[in-house]
Amino acid sequence: xxxxxxxxxxxxxxxxxxxxxxxxxxxxxxxxxxxxxxxxxxxxxxxxxxxxxxxxxxxxxxxxxxxxxxxxxxxxxxxxxxxxxxxxxxxxxxxxxxxxxxxxxxxxxxxxxxxxxxxxxxxxxxxxxxxxxxxxxxxxxxxxxxxxxxxxxxxxxxxxxxxxxxxxxxxxxxxxxxxxxxxxxxxxxxxxxxxxxxxxxxxxxxxxxxxxxxxxxxxxxxxxxxxxxxxxxxxxxxxxxxxxxxxxxxxxxxxxxxxxxxxxxxxxxxxxxxxxxxxxxxxxxxxxxxxxxxxxxxxxxxxxxxxxxxxxxxxxxxxxxxxxxxxxxxxxxxxxxxxxxxxxxxxxxxxxxxx
Amino acid sequence: xxxxxxxxxxxxxxxxxxxxxxxxxxxxxxxxxxxxxxxxxxxxxxxxxxxxxxxxxxxxxxxxxxxxxxxxxxxxxxxxxxxxxxxxxxxxxxxxxxxxxxxxxxxxxxxxxxxxxxxxxxxxxxxxxxxxxxxxxxxxxxxxxxxxxxxxxxxxxxxxxxxxxxxxxxxxxxxxxxxxxxxxxxxxxxxxxxxxxxxxxxxxxxxxxxxxxxxxxxxxxxxxxxxxxxxxxxxxxxxxxxxxxxxxxxxxxxxxxxxxxxxxxxxxxxxxxxxxxxxxxxxxxxxxxx
Numbered sequence: 091x092x093x094x095x096x097x098x099x100x101x102x103x104x105x106x107x108x109x110x111x112x113x114x115x116x117x118x119x120x121x122x123x124x125x126x127x128x129x130x131x132x133x134x135x136x137x138x139x140x141x142x143x144x145x146x147x148x149x150x151x152x153x154x155x156x157x158x159x160x161x162x163x164x165x166x167x168x169x170x171x172x173x174x175x176x177x178x179x180x181x182x183x184x185x186x187x188x189x190x191x192x193x194x195x196x197x198x199x200x201x202x203x204x205x206x207x208x209x210x211x212x213x214x215x216x217x218x219x220x221x222x223x224x225x226x227x228x229x230x231x232x233x234x235x236x237x238x239x240x241x242x243x244x245x246x247x248x249x250x251x252x253x254x255x256x257x258x259x260x261x262x263x264x265x266x267x268x269x270x271x272x273x274x275x276x277x278x279x280x281x282x283x284x285x286x287x288x289x290x291x292x293x294x295x296x297x298x299x300x301x302x303x304x305x306x307x308x309x310x311x312x313x314x315x316x317x318x319x320x321x322x323x324x325x326x327x328x329x330x331x332x333x334x335x336x337x338x339x340x341x342x343x344x345x346x347x348x349x350x351x352x353x354x355x356x357x358x359x360x361x362x363x364x365x366x367x368x369x370x371x372x373x374x375x376x377x378x379x380x381x382x383x384x385x386x387x388x389x390x391x392x393x394x395x396x397x398x399x400x401x402x403x404x405x406x407x408x409x410x411x412x413x414x415x416x417x418x419x420x421x422x423x424x425x426x427x428x429x430x431x432x433x434x435x436x437x438x439x440x441x442x443x444x445x
Numbered sequence: 446x447x448x449x450x451x452x453x454x455x456x457x458x459x460x461x462x463x464x465x466x467x468x469x470x471x472x473x474x475x476x477x478x479x480x481x482x483x484x485x486x487x488x489x490x491x492x493x494x495x496x497x498x499x500x501x502x503x504x505x506x507x508x509x510x511x512x513x514x515x516x517x518x519x520x521x522x523x524x525x526x527x528x529x530x531x532x533x534x535x536x537x538x539x540x541x542x543x544x545x546x547x548x549x550x551x552x553x554x555x556x557x558x559x560x561x562x563x564x565x566x567x568x569x570x571x572x573x574x575x576x577x578x579x580x581x582x583x584x585x586x587x588x589x590x591x592x593x594x595x596x597x598x599x600x601x602x603x604x605x606x607x608x609x610x611x612x613x614x615x616x617x618x619x620x621x622x623x624x625x626x627x628x629x630x631x632x633x634x635x636x637x638x639x640x641x642x643x644x645x646x647x648x649x650x651x652x653x654x655x656x657x658x659x660x661x662x663x664x665x666x667x668x669x670x671x672x673x674x675x676x677x678x679x680x681x682x683x684x685x686x687x688x689x690x691x692x693x694x695x696x697x698x699x700x701x702x703x704x705x706x707x708x709x710x711x712x713x714x715x716x717x718x719x720x721x722x723x724x725x726x727x728x729x730x731x732x733x734x735x
Binding site for chain 2 (some may be wrong): 117120128129131133153157158161162166168169170171173175177179180183190191194210239240242245246249250253254255257258259260261262263271274276312313317359362368369372375400407413417420421422424427428
């Protein structure tokens with residue numbers, strides 16, 4: 091037992107010192123700008139060595155604290171490097187003339203004022219809000235009706251539920267191209283047959299926007315339906331029975347019992363559709379890539395008729411190579427989403443208090 | 446009278462449900478049949494079955510798989526490796542972090558970490574993506590491991606972005622595990638790490654399934670992060686990035702594009718058919734808790 095403890099201590103010290111030595115060696119190589127390819131491996135093995143050493147070090151006094159640190163470190167480190175540091179840097183860069191690599195001067199609020207002078211950006215904001223509102227209503231309505239259908243007496247219920255959910259499994263890019271095909275080749279055949287006019291919905295801004303909404307509902311309603319089904323299943327059967335004995339018709343049961351009982355579910359679904367519609371990117375990129383002409387908006391001709399906010403940010407920074415402006419737009423996007431989330435927390439808490 | 450009315454409404458509901466199902470599944474049907482045609486047959490009739498042949502399907506698939514922009518097997522392997530590694534790391538490290546946070550919930554530092562995680566869930570990817578690429582480029586140059594255009598870098602990024610939601614759902618579950626269990630084990634001489642790995646981790650199985658499904662659906666289908674980090678024509682490509690690069694190179698050759706789409710969606714559909722119940726339940730739980 092004693093030998094074991096001594097052995098463990100030795101092993102742990104070996105790991106720690108070995109790890110420290112490797113990390114120091116790696117850092118020296120880094121700082122001296124050596125191009126030794128193994129320096130990265132040194133660093134990683136060194137850090138793992140230190141963590142393992144700390145972890146097996148057999149003193150009771152600090153063991154718990156050390157273990158807490160070792161347990162938290164991997165995820166927290168990744169989180170800091172990928173989310174927190176870029177967020178702080180991003181907000182900082184939005185006040186400079188950053189070009190994706192470095193910046194040479196502070197420009198204050200110039201990026202923020204510049205973006206509101208771009209009619210194309212204003213258009214994107216308004217379009218996104220319109221998209222979000224229309225989607226929120228349509229997706230929830232369709233999903234709720236589907237959920238009512240799927241909680242009623244129905245043969246093949248499992249099959250219907252699964253098939254309505256199926257589109258949600260497919261990534262937005264692939265799905266966007268599949269629907270591009272449908273709008274360009276299949277829907278045109280239908281318009282030819284009906285109006286003798288080969289008309290592609292994607293060729294005009296207004297109809298292309300409707301096309302995006304159709305695809306989005308197709309993708310998303312099945313998922314929201316599942317949540318509504320769960321909500322509807324929590325409505326106790328006795329209450330429904332009592333109401334039917336009291337002679338309530340199905341409509342009364344729906345509006346006076348079911349909908350009030352699933353109010354928390356409605357809140358969840360509303361905000362889920364809200365935030366996901368705001369962040370919509372993949373379908374927008376694959377289906378229309380933001381194209382579409384607008385003859386006259388704020389006195390200028392626009393070519394980004396169906397470009398929503400997320401895509402506008404991407405195009406500004408990556409395609410048009412204007413990183414600082416793109417980052418400023420992204421910060422605005424973040425503020426809008428934060429407001430939505432705070433509103434959600436506020437409404438949910440208020441509901442809970444009432445209950 | 447009442448009974449008759451009920452039977453007819455059941456029939457009506459079935460008819461409506463079937464019509465909706467046909468509408469929802471129609472795009473999948475189109476993908477399958479048009480992958481089996483030549484471009485001319487598609488233009489002639491994209492809905493019907495004329496021109497459909499198995500040999501044409503094989504020839505389309507072979508063309509797509511060997512296409513230099515797509516390289517299906519490479520992309521599939523990259524997607525699989527990235528997804529699996531990210532999911533394993535998220536489950537293991539997420540569980541560890543969640544447990545430590547839960548067991549120190551009276552301490553200030555643990556609460557600060559917890560609420561930072563929760564608050565970070567509202568951060569959209571767009572606001573961090575540009576500085577992220579710059580940071581990763583610098584860090585990669587500094588330490589000598591390429592963080593961009595490499596599998597380790599993107600797995601690391603997924604651990605960072607998926608961490609918040611994972612920890613949030615896991616702590617919610619760990620809170621419900623009775624503390625007596627750990628005390629008993631501690632009296633029996635278990636060290637804290639033994640308690641975690643031998644007692645707590647096995648209990649987390651259901652919630653880890655949920656987290657893995659949610660993260661898996663997201664990572665497998667994600668486009669923006671890999672396209673930013675790996676590049677459109679980089680060494681490593683995930684399936685969505687490969688599809689995008691492929692379509693960009695093939696203008697309107699729909700039989701090819703749809704064959705590529707078919708290849709991209711088949712793995713997900715197979716998994717769905719196997720684990721339908723778990724996937725649907727996992728998605729519901731994630732929404733209700735998240």
